[in-house]
Amino acid sequence: MKRCIALLTLGFLGMALPGLAVDKEVVQLQQNVALLLGTVRELQRSFDERMAVMRTLVEQSSDRMNQFQDRMTQLNSAVADMQKSLQTSVGNAGQKVDNVGGQIQGVQALVEELRVRLDKLSQQVAKIESTTQTISAATAPSSSFGPPPGADPGTSAAAPAPDVLYNTALRDYTSGNYPLSLHEFTDYLRYYPSTSLASNAQFYIGDIYYQQGQFEKAIQEYDKAIEQYPTGNKSAAAQLKKGFALINLDLRTQGIQELNSLLRRFPNTPEASLAQDKLAGLEAEKPAPAPRRRTTR
Secondary structure (H helix, E strand, C coil): CHHHHHHHHHHHHHHHHHHCCCHHHHHHHHHHHHHHHHHHHHHHHHHHHHHHHHHHHHHHHHHHHHHHHHHHHHHHHHHHHHHHHHHHHHHHHHHHHHHHHHHHHHHHHHHHHHHHHHHHHHHHHHHHHHHHHHHHHHHCCHHHCCCCCCCCCCCCCCCCCHHHHHHHHHHHHHCCCHHHHHHHHHHHHHHCCCCCCHHHHHHHHHHHHHHCCCHHHHHHHHHHHHHHCCCCCCHHHHHHHHHHHHHHCCCHHHHHHHHHHHHHHCCCCHHHHHHHHHHHHHHHCCCCCCCCCCCCC
């Protein structure tokens, strides 16, 4: 920059040499040179200031870039931690699901074992009743021989044993052979209408119709189980399934009344819990009431 100033000065001096005799022109030339030098200095100062500003901006940009890189590094680290945490959570959830599945299988196995035990217990009860009936028949006078106690007097004396007939009907019911099971349970009630398992047989007759979607017939048979055997083993179950059948027939109000009656009659039974669950589900299905419209006067 100084070299440029010197050259400009020499140039102006060279141009002014022929006119050295004129002092006025020399003075003017000197003024012009001084003005030019001032302009150059001003340009130099402005250039230096702008360069300083540029350096400051570059330094600030560099600092911001470094901060951005630091933040990106932190963000990448956080993302990596989140991925590890997510993988751990997913693994734990999968383990929990497996544990729940194992527990469900255990419960199912326990329920199946209980069902088998109940079947065996029912068989034992039926055998005891059969033995009791046999003893009663053996100790009764010879003139009283006839159908087993509790049997229809008009039936044949060759009726199957109650435990055999009931267990056969129950086996066919559980295997899904509903027509044959219906016939066998009907025979059981015809031969042995007063045994402790008669209410079970009546309930299963209604349940066969229920399983086949014949809800009206099912309700009729459930009513028989409720009315003829009010203290029977299946009274609560019959009332529960009657409520379900009414709801399936779109008789919602009657079905709810039946389930509420069950809760009052049998409050601490598994059937009561099922009735509460059904009532809660029906309550959840109710549509929300429409907002009232304001009338403007």
